[in-house]
Amino acid sequence: MNLSLSDRSVQGNKGSHEEDKPQLAHPYFHRTMYDDSLASYSNGSIISQLLRKTIQSKKALDDGLFYLPATTLSTTALVDSGQEDQDSTSSGNSGERPVSEHLRAKRARVENIIRGMAGSPSARVLGANEQADEESHDNRETYKENKRKQRLPLHQDLDSAPASRGRSSKDEECHRLRGQLHAMQSLLRQLQEKLFRVQNPNDSEHEYGEEFERRLHNQRESGKTDSDQVMIHSGGRNLQEALKYELSKAIAESVDLVFKKFSPTLLVPPSPSHISQVPELKKRTKTQSSLEISKANGEGTHRSLNYYEGSEGHTPEDQTEALSLVVRKPPLSHPVTASPVAKRPYPLSHAPFQFSYCSPLQENQILGHLLKYGPHSSFGSLSCLPPPVDRSSTDSINLTWDAIAARAKVTSNPMGHRPQPTTMGQVMVDGLSLPTIKVECGDSQTMAERNTYMSLRNIQEGLTPSHLKKAKLMFFYTRYPSSNVLKTFFPDVKFNRCITSQLIKWFSNFREFYYIQMEKFARQAIMEGVSGTKDLSISRDTELFRALNMHYNKANDFQVPDRFLEVAEITLHEFYNAISLAKDSDPSWKKAIYKVICKLDSEVPEDFKSPSCL
């Protein structure tokens, strides 16, 4: 068995054809079809497009035949939607277009909407202050004394953070959000009216959604609070009603939430959470210089052009345990076992706002955001964890959003979706910019503002396969991430004890695999009579690297940083030396190695701060 480690030093520098690219320019971010599809919608007026298409296909809308099997939500539907028109015209099938074609077209479009709405319904974010609070507490060291010392100045940064300039920005933010909410309400009502007119040209408006709501209520009573079911078994008309109902109610909820939380007494003091991304650059220099490290050749650039397909299969198993594994939300929400549904229906006229509040541009963006991220995505973030009582009232809605979000997640790209690395001031919401905030943040965006901004996105209740993939990629940079780092780089995750533990456990597992591999290959090298560590280098075409890459970067769509190769090599050397010196007779012989390796963490690139689940 050839280890292919020993000859590495010989050919060490062979492939210098590809010089080390700046690692920040991640070329592995792929756009998914899904992203593109959404992007096209985000540019124009989502509503007008939707309505136009709806009207066009209205004449073919055959009542009662429009099913939306939830399980068919997939990117293929999106593709269909784009090609539907041509398909139908090209079908030389006389003058009458097959009804099924229209139905499919319409379904695709509605699915588009639903997909757009995908978002965690229960999105709740740590308020900025709360987060800062946690951070200060969580700054307790995680990894041994060394790390602790390094983190001390970070503490100081935290404490000395100016506490003066959050107030006014909070107020402005409140103002802006009120404006957005007003606008959204207006827009929503317009949308509802238009939809209603489209499908019920003759009916009077007051019948809106009655039938649907009644049925939804009945389902709830019978324990099957699954609005997907409702949709599935409803006709196309009822589907639209369902959508309208969901949208309006969700918005009403959000509005209510925000207004409650933004009452003056609840305005929070500025957050000291400019947590200091204090670079930890110095800590590894000494070890580094003492070792001879082969330059990685550029062989590893064979990135696949495939879209990311969740590599960890999506089993339909429901997540039932409290201490969770990777959360795979059920494709179809299962019978509710928790939280009784306290009904608190909001009349649509909950808040009669003026439509002229915002510009047409804002309309599109606001509504687009709403459609894309769901009602709770933006506004839940501004509230500081609504009490359970509040939440119970939204459960029926949440279930729907949950189910929708779950399906959307299945096809989502974990994180790579931006062709260009983002900078602090250029955070995009997945192709949908939020200028009202972005503009004001400008280039002097602080961490607090950034956090606020980030919190405008979905907040996950649990960790998803996407998060797992992201964590694995992060492992290339940091083997021992602190809980602060984890929080920073998983901004779309609502952290609690369980989640934190799970993430830590992940990295623990990563390390385990890493060290096992290192030990294995070190022993192998010794067995093969490798004379010394000089003959042990790790390049991208070594077996060891392949094993690691396969584990942490299965899709191979990530350019593993050269630094990781260096660290891996150091690790290998450590193991080699220790084993050579028979130190492995000591039961805790690995500890010394761990201590070395834990100092070699790098900073994780900014790109990883973007939420992984979109």
Next chain:
DNA sequence: ACTCATCCTG
């Protein structure tokens, strides 16, 4: 008492 890292196991 609590958290975290590792080891071991499935």
Next chain:
DNA sequence: CAGGATGAGT
């Protein structure tokens, strides 16, 4: 990868 056991550290 998760769960349990164990030990170290606070």
